Amino acid sequence: xxxxxxxxxxxxxxxxxxxxxxxxxxxxxxxxxxxxxxxxxxxxxxxxxxxxxxxxxxxxxxxxxxxxxxxxxxxxxxxxxxxxxxxxxxxxxxxxxxxxxxxxxxxxxxxxxxxxxxxxxxxxxxxxxxxxxxxxxxxxxxxxxxxxxxxxxxxxxxxxxxxxxxxxxxxxxxxxxxxxxxxxxxxxxxxxxxxxxxxxxxxxxxxxxxxxxxxxxxxxxxxxxxxxxxxxxxxxxxxxxxxxxxxxxxxxxxxxxxxxxxxxxxxxxxxxxxxxxxxxxxxxxxxxxxxxxxxxxxxxxxxxxxxxxxxxxxxxxxxxxxxxxxxxxxxxxxxxxxxxxxxxxxxxxxxxxxxxxxxxxxxxxxxxxxxxxxxxxxxxxxxxxxxxxxxxxxxxxxxxxxxxxxxxxxxxxxxxxxxxxxxxxxxxxxxxxxxxxxxxxxxxxxxxxxxxxxxxxxxxxxxxxxxxxxxxxxxxxxxxxxxxxxxxxxxxxxxxxxxxxxxxxxxxxxxxxxxxxxxxxxxxxxxxxxxxxxxxxxxxxxxxxxxxxxxxxxxxxxxxxxxxxxxxxx
Numbered sequence: 001x002x003x004x005x006x007x008x009x010x011x012x013x014x015x016x017x018x019x020x021x022x023x024x025x026x027x028x029x030x031x032x033x034x035x036x037x038x039x040x041x042x043x044x045x046x047x048x049x050x051x052x053x054x055x056x057x058x059x060x061x062x063x064x065x066x067x068x069x070x071x072x073x074x075x076x077x078x079x080x081x082x083x084x085x086x087x088x089x090x091x092x093x094x095x096x097x098x099x100x101x102x103x104x105x106x107x108x109x110x111x112x113x114x115x116x117x118x119x120x121x122x123x124x125x126x127x128x129x130x131x132x133x134x135x136x137x138x139x140x141x142x143x144x145x146x147x148x149x150x151x152x153x154x155x156x157x158x159x160x161x162x163x164x165x166x167x168x169x170x171x172x173x174x175x176x177x178x179x180x181x182x183x184x185x186x187x188x189x190x191x192x193x194x195x196x197x198x199x200x201x202x203x204x205x206x207x208x209x210x211x212x213x214x215x216x217x218x219x220x221x222x223x224x225x226x227x228x229x230x231x232x233x234x235x236x237x238x239x240x241x242x243x244x245x246x247x248x249x250x251x252x253x254x255x256x257x258x259x260x261x262x263x264x265x266x267x268x269x270x271x272x273x274x275x276x277x278x279x280x281x282x283x284x285x286x287x288x289x290x291x292x293x294x295x296x297x298x299x300x301x302x303x304x305x306x307x308x309x310x311x312x313x314x315x316x317x318x319x320x321x322x323x324x325x326x327x328x329x330x331x332x333x334x335x336x337x338x339x340x341x342x343x344x345x346x347x348x349x350x351x352x353x354x355x356x357x358x359x360x361x362x363x364x365x366x367x368x369x370x371x372x373x374x375x376x377x378x379x380x381x382x383x384x385x386x387x388x389x390x391x392x393x394x395x396x397x398x399x400x401x402x403x404x405x406x407x408x409x410x411x412x413x414x415x416x417x418x419x420x421x422x423x424x425x426x427x428x429x430x431x432x433x434x435x436x437x438x439x440x441x442x443x444x445x446x447x448x449x450x451x452x453x454x455x456x457x458x459x460x461x462x463x464x465x466x467x468x469x470x471x472x473x474x475x476x477x478x479x480x481x482x483x484x485x486x487x488x489x490x491x492x493x494x495x496x497x498x499x500x501x502x503x504x505x506x507x508x509x510x511x512x513x514x515x516x517x518x519x520x521x522x523x524x525x526x527x528x529x530x531x532x533x534x535x536x537x538x539x540x541x542x543x544x545x546x547x548x549x550x551x552x553x554x555x556x557x558x559x560x561x562x563x564x565x566x567x568x569x570x
Contacts, residue, residue, distance in 0.1 A: 243385020
């Protein structure tokens with residue numbers, strides 16, 4: 001179950017949206033399923049209209065209006081054109097403004113595997129959620145905050161979900177301040193998954209779930225007619241660059257090759273110690289730049305996690321710092337400080353060589369304990385990066401390769417406390433991923449690319465078996481579906497392309513012959529009969545009485561003279 005928390009200052013606006021038709025007329029049978037007892041007694045489970053929504057909003061907002069309590073939040077300011085933080089001229093720190101935040105809104109969305117719940121079940125979940133968050137209930141030791149839970153049909157993606165609206169002014173006029181409320185909402189969601197028998201977003205002791213897409217990101221993509229939210233494309237690009245890079249400096253340069261804007265986050269007062277990074281797609285026209293930190297793309301794409309897969313060497317760290325400084329000067333016109341192997345154009349024939357090299361990785365992971373989650377996370381991350389690179393080069397819009405990359409990436413999401421540096425003896429896929437970024441997607445390479453693709457499928461199957469051996473049947477099932485579905489479709493596409501290449505190659509070679517030689521070869525080919533070159537095997541039968549098979553046929557002919565004459569006549 002995914003919980004998404006937002007804040008606002010207009011309860012009436014929120015409620016009219018929740019009971020309205022929705023941005024794409026997707027809202028149906030808008031009604032309350034749980035909430036403040038007095039509000040539920042008044043509006044029950046009836047279908048709500050705008051008038052009812054405004055009345056509910058007034059009831060929720062009554063304590064704030066009566067006591068005059070103000071609830072505000074500090075919101076950091078960014079330049080709309082460049083996306084850069086706006087600095088306070090007095091303090092030199094990032095400027096912020098106060099905004100009304102008396103409305104607490106949370107959507108709870110189920111996994112598609114949970115199907116649809118009854119109103120009574122959703123009501124119990126919503127009540128438990130609000131009580132465990134500390135907004136209401138007999139055990140909080142404070143006055144209740146008024147709240148309601150609204151259900152208005154499936155999301156645009158088909159997920160069953162509800163919305164919870166809470167007034168952050170309690171009935172005694174005090175503020176309903178919940179420290180670290182967003183983090184607590186995730187903890188409570190995990191508890192409710194377990195207690196109410198829902199599909200767990202990430203089972204305890206295994207990998208974490210992937211980052212969700214907030215509604216605002218979906219709406220922004222829809223407004224630009226984009227096929228997917230920015231974070232999905234950014235994740236694939238960053239994952240491919242990280243998996244192809246042999247060190248941190250190369251990672252920065254490959255991000256530039258992917259066409260991304262890159263910005264480092266230096267330690268306070270330093271320009272040689274980088275603690276994080278943000279990336280963005282280049283905006284079109286007058287659109288603002290939308291920066292995303294590595295950790296918001298995926299848990300395993302933070303800079304500290306990525307560094308666990310690269311060698312920890314002083315010289316490499318110094319070169320990386322130089323690359324970060326170069327891009328910090330002007331992310332729009334970043335030029336590499338120390339160009340490396342990413343500038344070269346590897347030969348397509350290397351597909352076969354690197355596919356053979358991957359056998360060393362397969363031999364290595366046969367001895368890795370399935371319970372060694374950290375090592376398997378490194379295997380999954382690199383394999384996901386290879387699929388992401390293939391997707392970036394072959395899929396104009398996200399397809400089977402993008403889905404495969406996301407599926408493998410889920411096996412790389414571990415809590416920071418469980419992550420460890422990459423084992424020194426573990427063979428790397430970096431060269432293979434770099435080759436994919438440089439040479440994949442060219443139709444004439446289909447046969448060579450399919451060799452490497454099959455090796456990646458072997459690695460995927462090994463990760464699946466590790467999950468199964470460790471008792472994580474859900475992830476094993478998801479990876480099995482990836483192998484049977486998405487990867488099978490890609491393999492079949494390669495097979496068809498290879499057959500086309502062979503046919504076109506034969507036709508091109510034939511067309512290159514002189515007319516006389518082509519005619520001569522056609523005459524020679526016509527002189528030979530078609531069919532199998534292997535002679536038919538004759539099996540002799542046993543003799544019957546006084547003669548051979550030929551004698552038997554003669555006797556039959558004499559015994560049926562009329563039939564033979566009739567046949568001959570016809």
